[in-house]
Amino acid sequence: MQQNSRVAVAERGLTRYSIASAFALAFLGLAAFLGPTASLLDASHRALSISIEIPTTGDIDQQLAQRYFLLPAAQVDSDAAAPAPQPAEPPGPIEQIVQVQKGDTLMSLLTDAGVKMDEAHAAIAALSDVYSPRKLQVGQPITLTLLPNDPAADDSQSDPQAGLQLMAISLQPSVAQNVELIRGVGGDFVAEATNVPLHREVMRSAGIINSSLFEAGQADGVPIGVLSDVIHAFSYDVDFQRDFQPGDRYEILYQRYADGEGRLAKVGDVLFASLTLSGRQLRLYRYTMPDGRTDWFNPKGDSVRKALLRTPVDGAKITSGFGMRINPILGFSMMHKGVDFGAPIGTPIYAAGDGVVVQMGVVSGYGNYIRIKHTARYATAYAHMSRYAGGIHVGSHVRQGQVIAYVGMTGRATGPHLHYEVLVDGKQINPQSIKLPTGEKLQGKDLKQFLALAANIDRERRDIARSSLIARNP
Numbered sequence: 001m002q003q004n005s006r007v008a009v010a011e012r013g014l015t016r017y018s019i020a021s022a023f024a025l026a027f028l029g030l031a032a033f034l035g036p037t038a039s040l041l042d043a044s045h046r047a048l049s050i051s052i053e054i055p056t057t058g059d060i061d062q063q064l065a066q067r068y069f070l071l072p073a074a075q076v077d078s079d080a081a082a083p084a085p086q087p088a089e090p091p092g093p094i095e096q097i098v099q100v101q102k103g104d105t106l107m108s109l110l111t112d113a114g115v116k117m118d119e120a121h122a123a124i125a126a127l128s129d130v131y132s133p134r135k136l137q138v139g140q141p142i143t144l145t146l147l148p149n150d151p152a153a154d155d156s157q158s159d160p161q162a163g164l165q166l167m168a169i170s171l172q173p174s175v176a177q178n179v180e181l182i183r184g185v186g187g188d189f190v191a192e193a194t195n196v197p198l199h200r201e202v203m204r205s206a207g208i209i210n211s212s213l214f215e216a217g218q219a220d221g222v223p224i225g226v227l228s229d230v231i232h233a234f235s236y237d238v239d240f241q242r243d244f245q246p247g248d249r250y251e252i253l254y255q256r257y258a259d260g261e262g263r264l265a266k267v268g269d270v271l272f273a274s275l276t277l278s279g280r281q282l283r284l285y286r287y288t289m290p291d292g293r294t295d296w297f298n299p300k301g302d303s304v305r306k307a308l309l310r311t312p313v314d315g316a317k318i319t320s321g322f323g324m325r326i327n328p329i330l331g332f333s334m335m336h337k338g339v340d341f342g343a344p345i346g347t348p349i350y351a352a353g354d355g356v357v358v359q360m361g362v363v364s365g366y367g368n369y370i371r372i373k374h375t376a377r378y379a380t381a382y383a384h385m386s387r388y389a390g391g392i393h394v395g396s397h398v399r400q401g402q403v404i405a406y407v408g409m410t411g412r413a414t415g416p417h418l419h420y421e422v423l424v425d426g427k428q429i430n431p432q433s434i435k436l437p438t439g440e441k442l443q444g445k446d447l448k449q450f451l452a453l454a455a456n457i458d459r460e461r462r463d464i465a466r467s468s469l470i471a472r473n474p
């Protein structure tokens with residue numbers, strides 16, 4: 001049964017492609033006629049170029065013209081009421097698309113298609129230089145170009161299927177790779193693997209944030225990696241649980257790479273992201289500095305990277321702020337010297353800034369505790385964790401955003417949360433109210449370059465927004 005379905009596919013391919021090939025050959029004939037215009041043939045027509053090597057006698061241009069230029073008219077005629085007897089036309093190469101079925105080998109595919117055993121052997125041997133036929137996958141299409149022997153030129157041939165000459169094999173092991181086998185002028189097979197040229201596409205997604213940026217973006221098909229990059233970029237300025245209001249909006253521009261048929265090969269960088277929160281728009285542009293570092297900058301060219309992250313844990317809610325409160329466990333009023341972020345046990349906790357771990361271990365009340373020294377004056381502390389991240393110990397150098405531990409409820413805690421403190425000169429301060437020291441500002445030539453890039457991105461944003469036919473999230 002499977003065998004049959006493959007044959008059916010092959011036959012459909014045969015009819016459709018033999019006509020297409022005829023037209024292509026007509027074009028080739030014309031191109032050859034005109035001489036220099038042959039350069040019109042680009043890489044995508046390469047497979048057809050084998051038709052030039054059809055063994056013929058006499059003037060090939062003339063023959064091709066005679067064979068194929070009249071074909072469309074002849075076909076119209078044959079559809080008419082009185083079918084005229086077809087003149088004996090020498091057959092041209094035909095393309096067959098065969099689909100790999102379970103149990104197939106390249107050998108069986110070729111011989112089933114009518115290729116002689118010794119030719120199939122030679123073809124597979126040549127192909128093996130660039131591609132292992134063992135890697136054939138069920139369902140994978142393979143295009144065969146076959147040249148029937150010309151009955152007019154060779155009287156001994158009566159069965160057109162007998163001894164089909166294999167001219168080319170073409171297959172695509174992955175979106176990014178093409179493998180081709182072509183019969184060369186001398187009759188030998190030559191195999192070649194080429195990387196498929198991927199083209200860059202800039203994608204834009206924009207809309208209203210109903211519940212979370214993550215949800216809005218995912219509903220619009222934005223890849224998860226892109227969304228988490230954007231969330232990290234904004235995490236210096238935005239508390240993702242607290243700051244969203246009805247009507248808040250987002251816009252993201254990112255790159256993706258696709259092959260010639262628009263199939264996704266890989267996701268590229270995020271270029272731009274904006275959030276409009278309660279009418280205030282924050283815009284961030286990704287920019288790579290001349291020294292190779294890449295960072296996010298606001299439209300003025302200031303890095304959004306702050307010395308310290310405002311929220312050192314993803315998707316957390318502030319459950320208790322800094323200040324006087326009735327301690328829920330001790331029952332009397334006392335100073336709460338940090339901010340509590342409610343999050344499920346096991347949620348990763350990030351180092352709020354670059355620094356060195358100066359304390360790590362159980363501290364009464366705090367449970368599992370880490371303190372990181374960032375600068376001579378600034379430090380941050382994290383408490384109640386369920387466990388520490390691997391490789392973190394006193395003396396570890398940590399990078400901003402590096403996972404140092406996981407949310408828990410060790411020590412005096414009524415539920416799983418991170419207790420987070422910012423210390424200046426050893427004293428806890430309110431991390432929500434301090435103006436954190438900002439990162440670098442681009443200047444001079446850097447700034448000029450950045451502003452030009454930002455202007456380009458803005459132009460691209462407008463162009464895409466204008467040309468997108470459907471406003472997906474008005």
Ligand SMILES: [Zn+2]
Binds near residue numbers: 339418419420
């Ligand atoms: Zn706390």
